[in-house]
Amino acid sequence: MKKQPLILLAVFLFASILIFLNNDFPAVKFLSNVTQTVFSPPKALLYDLRVFISRGDGAELRKIKEENTRLSEKLIEFQRLKGDNEALRSQFETAETKKFNLLPARVIGFLGRFSSPVSLIIDRGQRHGVKVGMAVVLQNNLVGKIIQVSPSYSQVILPLNEKFSVLGKTAEGNVPGVTRGVEDFILLDRVHVNEKITPGELILTKGEINEKGFGVPPDFIIGRVNSVNKNESLPFQTAKIEALVSFSKLNLVFILLSV
Numbered sequence: 060m061k062k063q064p065l066i067l068l069a070v071f072l073f074a075s076i077l078i079f080l081n082n083d084f085p086a087v088k089f090l091s092n093v094t095q096t097v098f099s100p101p102k103a104l105l106y107d108l109r110v111f112i113s114r115g116d117g118a119e120l121r122k123i124k125e126e127n128t129r130l131s132e133k134l135i136e137f138q139r140l141k142g143d144n145e146a147l148r149s150q151f152e153t154a155e156t157k158k159f160n161l162l163p164a165r166v167i168g169f170l171g172r173f174s175s176p177v178s179l180i181i182d183r184g185q186r187h188g189v190k191v192g193m194a195v196v197l198q199n200n201l202v203g204k205i206i207q208v209s210p211s212y213s214q215v216i217l218p219l220n221e222k223f224s225v226l227g228k229t230a231e232g233n234v235p236g237v238t239r240g241v242e243d244f245i246l247l248d249r250v251h252v253n254e255k256i257t258p259g260e261l262i263l264t265k266g267e268i269n270e271k272g273f274g275v276p277p278d279f280i281i282g283r284v285n286s287v288n289k290n291e292s293l294p295f296q297t298a299k300i301e302a303l304v305s306f307s308k309l310n311l312v313f314i315l316l317s318v
Contacts, residue, residue, distance in 0.1 A: 159276070160316040162187060164195075164213075166309050175243050176306050177220040179203065183314060184211040194275040194315045200304045201225070201264055201279040202312050213314075217306050218245045218281060226265035227281050229256060235265060238281050238300060245282050245300035256287050256298050272317045 168180035183189050185208050195202040195215045203223065207214040216223050220240040227238040227247060236250040247262055262284060266277030282300035289296040 162189070162314040162316050164189075164312055164314055166312060167212075169307075170214075171219075174307055175219060177217055177240070178206075179215040179217065179306070179309065179312070181213050181215060181312065181314075182211065184209050184213050186210050188316055189213050189314055190273065192269065193273050194279070195312050196279060196315060197304055197309065197312055199278075199280055200302075201275065201281050202304060202306070202309065204275065205314070215312070218300075218302060219243060219306065225275055225281070226267055227262050228265045229284075230261040230263050231257065236262075236298075238262065244285070245302060247284070247298040247300050248295070250296050250298065252289060252291060252294055252296050254296070256284060256289075256296065258284050258286060260284050262298075262300050273315065276315065 162183060164181040164183040166179050167182050169176035169178065170180075171177035179195075179202075181195075189205060189208050191205055191208055193205045195205065201218070203215040203217040203220075204225070205213050206216045206222075218225075218238065218240055219242070221242070223238075223240040225238050226235070228235050232255055234250060234254040234256060236247045238245055238247050240246075245262075247256070250256060260283070262281045264275050264277055264279045264281060267275040280303060282302040285299045285301045287296065287298045
């Protein structure tokens with residue numbers, strides 16, 4: 060009984076060799092016809108199945124792809140809303156901004172390099188109460204100032220921008236100076252040479268609120284001192300400031316409408 064599979068295999072191989080060597084031999088033709096008869100229905104069935112998938116099921120396949128696209132869009136929207144909710148909760152829990160009238164704004168564009176933008180475009184403008192000179196923050200960090208406003212959009216100048224400047228001070232000694240943008244970093248300038256600046260300490264806004272009640276309020280973080288450039292023969296010293304905010308990753312910011 061165990062030899063039967065071997066005998067059948069040998070017969071099959073022999074028949075295959077005959078078919079390969081001579082298709083005109085009567086016995087070979089007979090075996091060939093039998094083989095085609097046996098295997099034609101499965102081949103036809105596979106062909107019909109392939110045609111059904113490529114033709115008949117095309118609409119169903121498109122529906123599945125469209126549904127996947129819709130689900131992907133919903134997932135992206137969910138992640139965006141989740142990020143917005145986290146930012147809103149974190150902002151309104153920040154003690155420094157509780158006394159301000161905050162307006163959330165979405166970042167929809169930027170100017171400058173992708174990795175180091177110098178200005179942001181946000182989706183809030185004149186019809187939302189935004190005015191030139193208002194501060195833009197994230198938690199207790201200064202993001203920038205509004206420098207241009209249209210009915211629905213505004214431009215925010217960032218501390219890295221060469222046109223940016225704001226009064227600053229050291230967090231520890233309250234040493235005054237002027238912060239301004241220098242390409243890819245912030246410079247604390249006009250600090251008297253006799254004053255003490257320590258690498259690692261925070262630089263805060265000194266405050267520039269105008270008579271209308273808006274502007275840059277005091278004690279918002281501009282950045283951290285990275286290095287100090289001091290020459291005793293010069294009247295002023297400078298310090299290189301590193302921002303704590305990654306400006307290129309901002310999605311949601313907050314405008315300080317009024318104090």
